[in-house]
Amino acid sequence: MKSLQRQGHVFAKGEAQLDVLNRDGFEPFVEKLQTIGLSPLTPTGVDIFQMNLGKMCNQTCKHCHVDAGPDRKEIMTKETMQQCLDILGAYDIPSLDLTGGAPEMNPHFRWLVEQASGMGKHVMDRCNLTIINANKKYHDLPEFFAEHQVEVISSLPHYTSLRTDRQRGDGVFDRSIDAMRRLNEVGYGIEGSGLQFNLVYNPTGAILPGPQESLEADFKRELKRKFGVEFNQLFVITNMPISRFLDYLISSGNYEEYMQTLIEAFNPSAASGVMCRNTLSIGWDGYLYDCDFNQMLDLKVAGKSQHISDFDMKALQSRAIVLNQHCYGCTAGLGSSCGGQTT
Ligand code: SF4
Numbered sequence: 001m002k003s004l005q006r007q008g009h010v011f012a013k014g015e016a017q018l019d020v021l022n023r024d025g026f027e028p029f030v031e032k033l034q035t036i037g038l039s040p041l042t043p044t045g046v047d048i049f050q051m052n053l054g055k056m057c058n059q060t061c062k063h064c065h066v067d068a069g070p071d072r073k074e075i076m077t078k079e080t081m082q083q084c085l086d087i088l089g090a091y092d093i094p095s096l097d098l099t100g101g102a103p104e105m106n107p108h109f110r111w112l113v114e115q116a117s118g119m120g121k122h123v124m125d126r127c128n129l130t131i132i133n134a135n136k137k138y139h140d141l142p143e144f145f146a147e148h149q150v151e152v153i154s155s156l157p158h159y160t161s162l163r164t165d166r167q168r169g170d171g172v173f174d175r176s177i178d179a180m181r182r183l184n185e186v187g188y189g190i191e192g193s194g195l196q197f198n199l200v201y202n203p204t205g206a207i208l209p210g211p212q213e214s215l216e217a218d219f220k221r222e223l224k225r226k227f228g229v230e231f232n233q234l235f236v237i238t239n240m241p242i243s244r245f246l247d248y249l250i251s252s253g254n255y256e257e258y259m260q261t262l263i264e265a266f267n268p269s270a271a272s273g274v275m276c277r278n279t280l281s282i283g284w285d286g287y288l289y290d291c292d293f294n295q296m297l298d299l300k301v302a303g304k305s306q307h308i309s310d311f312d313m314k315a316l317q318s319r320a321i322v323l324n325q326h327c328y329g330c331t332a333g334l335g336s337s338c339g340g341q342t343t
């Protein structure tokens, strides 16, 4: 499967996606927030620096909101990483969240992790699992992660191969289980080891996810029983109506119904806990965004501090968060964020 960009698809551009999201007469998200007194939505601080190290990936998952894949070549340079490290060193930002694509494919990935963990930052890596066994040069990633106490967060859409492979590609489930075994061998996901290994679940179709607690129990029981593998927590996330998932919604005729489902499930408590309030997202090219989703829609942060080279903490903390119709994905039901349910 090719990325939308390689296909020359109109949704490779954020503008075209926003046109669709705004054309159908659904209640504007901003107005919804006004009704509960949350507009303009402002940050509570910057606790998490989420750096997108590039769009290159060894997989091409159907629902990928990054439109990542082997045919994407954009990656963050070492210079931009150094600028990010300078900011991390200058401010009390406790966590660094590394994402992609497959962040480990960036040639400076290990250097960045070493620098950040040396500064005492809590480093999280959004590892797609199959990168660990994709190539010999990645085989020792579990040991490297353990050495730097990296929290590993990995997508696994289901505990059956059928449902996982349908979303992520043929053979991905078996290779993911193999990678989970490697992580377990060094202590990841094993109680008492202190090495955190969390999984991410998202529904395979145009539906809201079920409650995190019961899904976590199902995943733990089935993965242990059938494959003998373990993990710590399951983060349940809602599919955002952007990029490849938006393409799927439109081509399958599910778009209107899905948006209506998200809107009807609007939850004021989830709205007050959206992740853009304490996270700052940095694109592979150093531009700043309220979240990874805004990044994929080309919606930069409001104000003058829009690039890591113009970083101004005061201005960023007083900005109004840029919102649009896709934000209904974060506020539906029990809420959704990169750390799972928010209520
Ligand atoms: S592994 Fe992650 S980044 Fe790569 S294509 Fe799949 S969802 Fe996108």
Ligand code: SF4
Binding pocket: 274, 275, 276, 277, 290, 291, 292, 293, 294, 321, 322, 323, 324, 326, 327, 330
């Ligand atoms: S999509 Fe981004 S900006 Fe919108 S509510 Fe979610 S985290 Fe915030």
